[in-house]
Amino acid sequence: MTARLQGRTALVTGATSNIGRAIAVAFAAEGAHVVVVGRNPERGAEVIAEIEAAGGRADFVAADLDGSAAASTALAERATEVLGGRIDILVNNAGIYPPATTTTTDDATFDRVYAVNVKAPFFLTAAVAPAMAARGSGSIVNLGSWISRLGIPVGSLYSSTKGALETLTRAWAAEFGPSGVRVNAISPGVVHPALPEGTGPHPGDVMMKGTPADGPGTPEAIAHAAVYLASDEAAFVHGTVLDVDGGRVAVAVVAA
Structure with a gap:
């Protein structure tokens, strides 16, 4: 622990799986009191146990972020209370x-993805x-x-939401900076936990062939970047989208 x-x-x-879990664990290891947010209390308890076993401090708050202002505001209020008055x-x-194409996406799916990924x-940022x-x-x-900047055949809806979030990053930097x-x-880039021995490759791994990394990244690689951006080491960094993608x-x- 370096206490950054x-x-x-x-x-x-x-924060109960993959990248979010790794970020929560890394933040706690650096001294932060972390609110782990997810929909599944059992998975949340596993993350809390991992953090506490390493000497960190964390609490789980269940939330279904459905895109409504009410849900995001309620989470902000509950987390602020749990964290002692500030975030x-x-x-x-x-x-x-x-995993849908443009022509196979219906209204309900479109609205759900934009609700969770953008709204x-x-x-929550507004709160x-x-x-x-x-x-x-x-x-x-x-x-x-x-994939918000490099198109693939399956992912138009998802990539558009991530493009929106990257645009919001720059807008919020101007608004709140x-x-x-x-x-x-x-x-x-393509990121997932290590697969059990004997299992086949992850379906997304083919997208990383031929990159400088020549394979997928780990959630921990993204967590390291998150720690940097959250810390004082990045005090002069505003509105930046940091590529942690193996050079993709x-x-x-x-x-090959």
Whole structure:
């Protein structure tokens, strides 16, 4: 533990699995008191147990971020209470990805994906950022995606939501930055936990063939970037989308 976030408080959405879980664990390891947000209390309890076993501090708050302002505001209020009156760091990580094409997406799916991926972080930021601005400090980290800038055949709906969140990152940096609130984003490549020995490759791994990394990343790689953006080391970083994607969007890919 290097205590880069010692004394800070953090709210991490979608924190019961994959990237969100890794960010919550990494923040706690750096000294932050973390509110782990998710829909499943059992999975939430597992994350809390992992953090506490390592000497960190965390609490689980159940929330279904359905895109309504009411749900996001209720979460902000509950997290603020649990964290002792303030939220120093907000990570907008929760998101859903339906494997649908444009022509197979119906109204309900479209509305649900935009509600979870765009409206929920929009209204959560609206509920959290003003108190940060009033204190003159705070950090918001959004999770984008490499496919918001590099199109693939299946993913038009999801990629458009992540493009919206990356645009909001820049807009919020302009809106809240002058009051001391830094807003940045991370754009992960294909990322997933290590697969059990003997299992086949993850379906998304083929998208990373031929990149400098030549394979998928781990949730911990994204968590390291989140710690940096949330910490004082990134004090001069505003409105940036940090690519943590193994070189997927920056380097010509030559698949073997």
